[in-house]
Amino acid sequence: MPLAHVYVWKGFSDQAKKKTIAGITKVFEELGIPPHAVEVIIHEIPKDDWGIGGEQACERFKDMQPP
Amino acid sequence: MPLAHVYVWKGFSDQAKKKTIAGITKVFEELGIPPHAVEVIIHEIPKDDWGIGGEQACERFKDMQPP
Amino acid sequence: MPLAHVYVWKGFSDQAKKKTIAGITKVFEELGIPPHAVEVIIHEIPKDDWGIGGEQACERFKDMQPP
Amino acid sequence: MPLAHVYVWKGFSDQAKKKTIAGITKVFEELGIPPHAVEVIIHEIPKDDWGIGGEQACERFKDMQPP
Amino acid sequence: MPLAHVYVWKGFSDQAKKKTIAGITKVFEELGIPPHAVEVIIHEIPKDDWGIGGEQACERFKDMQPP
Amino acid sequence: MPLAHVYVWKGFSDQAKKKTIAGITKVFEELGIPPHAVEVIIHEIPKDDWGIGGEQACERFKDMQPP
Numbered sequence: 262m263p264l265a266h267v268y269v270w271k272g273f274s275d276q277a278k279k280k281t282i283a284g285i286t287k288v289f290e291e292l293g294i295p296p297h298a299v300e301v302i303i304h305e306i307p308k309d310d311w312g313i314g315g316e317q318a319c320e321r322f323k324d325m326q327p328p
Numbered sequence: 329m330p331l332a333h334v335y336v337w338k339g340f341s342d343q344a345k346k347k348t349i350a351g352i353t354k355v356f357e358e359l360g361i362p363p364h365a366v367e368v369i370i371h372e373i374p375k376d377d378w379g380i381g382g383e384q385a386c387e388r389f390k391d392m393q394p395p
Numbered sequence: 396m397p398l399a400h401v402y403v404w405k406g407f408s409d410q411a412k413k414k415t416i417a418g419i420t421k422v423f424e425e426l427g428i429p430p431h432a433v434e435v436i437i438h439e440i441p442k443d444d445w446g447i448g449g450e451q452a453c454e455r456f457k458d459m460q461p462p
Numbered sequence: 463m464p465l466a467h468v469y470v471w472k473g474f475s476d477q478a479k480k481k482t483i484a485g486i487t488k489v490f491e492e493l494g495i496p497p498h499a500v501e502v503i504i505h506e507i508p509k510d511d512w513g514i515g516g517e518q519a520c521e522r523f524k525d526m527q528p529p
Numbered sequence: 530m531p532l533a534h535v536y537v538w539k540g541f542s543d544q545a546k547k548k549t550i551a552g553i554t555k556v557f558e559e560l561g562i563p564p565h566a567v568e569v570i571i572h573e574i575p576k577d578d579w580g581i582g583g584e585q586a587c588e589r590f591k592d593m594q595p596p
Numbered sequence: 597m598p599l600a601h602v603y604v605w606k607g608f609s610d611q612a613k614k615k616t617i618a619g620i621t622k623v624f625e626e627l628g629i630p631p632h633a634v635e636v637i638i639h640e641i642p643k644d645d646w647g648i649g650g651e652q653a654c655e656r657f658k659d660m661q662p663p
Contacts, residue, residue, distance in 0.1 A: 262603065262604055262605050262641075262646060262653070262662075263602055263603060263604045264532070264568070264570075264602070264603040265600050265601070265602045265603075265620075266600070266601045266603075267598060267599070267600045268369060268597065268598060268599040268600075268601075269597055269598045270597050270598075275510065277627050278510060278511060278513075278518065279518065280623070280626070280627060281513075281623060281624070281627070282513030282516060282517065282518060283513075283516045283517075284619075284620075284622075284623030284626070285513075285600075285619075285620055285623055286513065286515065286516035287516070287619075288615070288616060288619030288620055288623065289616070290516075291615070291619070292612050292615060292616070292663040293663050294663065296515045296516050297514070297515040299513075299514070299515065299516070300512070300513065300514055300532070300568075301512075301513035302469060302507055302511065302512050302513070302532075303511040303512075303513070304507075304511070305511070306369055306370075306371075306597075309342065309345060310345060310369065310370040310371070310372070311367070311368075311369050311370075311597060312345075312348075312349030312350075312352075312353065312366075312367065312368035312369070312370070313364070313366075313367055314353065314363045314364040314366065315349060315350045315353035315354070315363050315366065316349065316350075317345065317346065317349060318597070327597075328627040328628050328629065329402065329403055329404050329440075329445060329452070329461075330401055330402060330403045331401070331402040331599070331635070331637075332399050332400070332401045332402075332419070333399070333400045333402075334397055334398070334399045335396065335397060335398040335399075335400075335503060336396055336397045337396050337397075344426050347422070347425070347426060348422060348423070348426070351418075351419075351421075351422030351425070352399070352418075352419055352422055354418075355414070355415060355418030355419055355422065356415070358414070358418070359411050359414060359415070359462040360462050361462065367599070367635075369599075373396075373503055373504075373505075376476065376479060377479060377503065377504040377505070377506070378396065378501070378502075378503050378504075379479075379482075379483030379484075379486075379487065379500075379501065379502035379503070379504070380498070380500075380501055381487065381497045381498040381500065382483060382484045382487035382488070382491075382497050382500065383483065383484075384479065384480065384483060385396070394396075395426040395427050395428065398465070398501070398503075402637060409577065412577060412578060412580075412585065413585065415580075416580030416583060416584065416585060417580075417583045417584075419580075420580065420582065420583035421583070424583075430582045430583050431581070431582040433580075433581075433582065433583070434465070434501075434579070434580065434581055435579075435580035436465075436536060436574055436578065436579050436580070437578040437579075437580070438574075438578070439578070440637055440638075440639075443610065443613060444613060444637065444638040444639070444640070445635070445636075445637050445638075446613075446616075446617030446618075446620075446621065446634075446635065446636035446637070446638070447632070447634070447635055447636075448621065448631045448632040448634065449617060449618045449621035449622070449625075449631050449634065450617065450618075451613065451614065451617060463536065463537055463538050463574075463579060463586070463595075464535055464536060464537045465535070465536040466533050466534070466535045466536075466553075467533070467534045467536075468531060468532070468533045469530065469531060469532040469533075469534075470530055470531045471530050478560050481556070481559070481560060482556060482557070482560070485552075485553075485555075485556030485559070486533070486552075486553055486556055488552075489548070489549060489552030489553055489556065490549070492548070492552070493545050493548060493549070493596040494596050495596065507530075512530060519530070528530075529560040529561050529562065543644065546644060546645060546647075546652065547652065549647075550647030550650060550651065550652060551647075551650045551651075553647075554647065554649065554650035555650070558650075564649045564650050565648070565649040567647075567648075567649065567650065568646070568647065568648055569646075569647035570603060570641055570645065570646050570647070571645040571646075571647070572641075572645070573645070
């Protein structure tokens with residue numbers, strides 16, 4: 262422990278994944294948890310499959326892209 | 329809030345996704361929650377990866393397809 | 396299938412739970428899925444444990460209550 | 463009930479999936495639960511998306527493969 | 530890896546938890562995975578919060594108890 | 597998006613929750629995502645319900661406490 266499941270839009274770059282994993286691990290390290298105990302699982306979700314306000318993100322946020 | 333993670337068999341159509349997102353959002357709207365606060369994330373799961381009664385759904389429900 | 400995990404703020408009333416379960420089940424029934432195949436699991440999350448915009452919901456949405 | 467979401471590295475073989483589904487179902491059967499009530503959902507996660515100790519599993523466990 | 534999130538009805542006994550954790554770990558061990566790499570997280574869900582077929586499990590399965 | 601479900605041992609302090617929420621939000625902010633779009637949900641799991649290596653964490657890590 263701890264374990265984080267992170268859900269992002271599909272297209273999240275490898276660079277963004279590396280920074281997410283390293284960054285979240287560091288958040289817990291600063292709380293005194295040894296880094297080897299931290300797991301982060303990233304789930305890429307197509308914008309068609311993510312609904313906000315009743316609409317697919319591919320329509321509502323047509324022009325936004327993940328980092 | 330609220331947030332719904334919905335798991336369905338792979339092959340769920342775009343039309344079914346739209347209806348799922350709109351429909352679940354409306355369920356919460358009828359409880360007095362503003363629609364923009366509702367998130368619905370759909371996860372398509374291959375039938376090989378979904379087990380029921382000890383068997384893969386691709387065997388147990390060979391002839392069933394998602395809507 | 397399908398299966399929905401629904402996350403709401405702690406304090407969600409029994410009436411709201413009943414309507415959430417019945418309503419989401421009906422959304423899938425209207426897609427042609429038999430109701431007995433639909434599962435809905437509600438998770439009540441204390442507002443202290445739900446962060447939005449970097450803050451706990453108990454601070455950011457001090458005056459809001461779940462239905 | 464019960465329901466198990468199982469997260470493994472991408473590349474988990476069909477044989478391993480079958481054994482995971484059958485095996486977990488049997489664990490619950492031995493507790494007196496009828497097998498038809500047990501659901502197991504397997505999620506294959508690319509090693510790039512699974513972080514341990516601040517690093518992607520594709521780097522930290524370069525030579526390990528799922529069964 | 531692997532990681533299993535297991536959802537059961539509230540009231541699951543300590544004995545059942547021990548057997549679930551040991552049993553699922555053994556399923557993966559038989560696939561060649563070292564036991565120390567297996568994590569199992571059990572989530573106890575009140576029967577009021579688990580809907581099947583549009584109804585709460587506390588109504589639909591009034592007389593059933595978890596092991 | 598993004599959304600993070602964080603699983604920790606029960607007893608995680610309010611201070612640790614605040615730092616987890618603020619810290620994870622900042623990780624995404626540094627990737628160019630506006631903070632109001634980031635949600636973090638913390639799930640406290642009793643050590644009896646978290647299995648590692650086939651044993652409950654309350655036995656295997658008897659003397660460890662969450663921050």
